[in-house]
Amino acid sequence: MKEEKVSQSPKRGLTREALAIMNAAAGKPVEYSVPGELLEDVDGQPLGVGPTEVGTAILGRPIISQAEADRLGVTQEEFPNVHII
Numbered sequence: 001m002k003e004e005k006v007s008q009s010p011k012r013g014l015t016r017e018a019l020a021i022m023n024a025a026a027g028k029p030v031e032y033s034v035p036g037e038l039l040e041d042v043d044g045q046p047l048g049v050g051p052t053e054v055g056t057a058i059l060g061r062p063i064i065s066q067a068e069a070d071r072l073g074v075t076q077e078e079f080p081n082v083h084i085i
Helices: 016-025 066-072
Strands: 029-034 038-040 046-049 053-058
Touching: none
Parallel strands: none
Antiparallel strands: 029 053, 038 046
């Protein structure tokens, strides 16, 4: 019985482009929203959703391993907002 090889594209991990975007966004304010609570009747049937909470947060620095930095060929000087451990 001959085995068939199934072609599976490898899953892509972190890319230099994604890291550059995260580096640029670090320390900047962003808005977020938390969906409201589900409102139910006495029988547990959904009636609606409560108000959505909206807030602002500051994005932190992305953290990557030295192995990941080596794989991507990045340095701390090139991406100053990325913490390499």
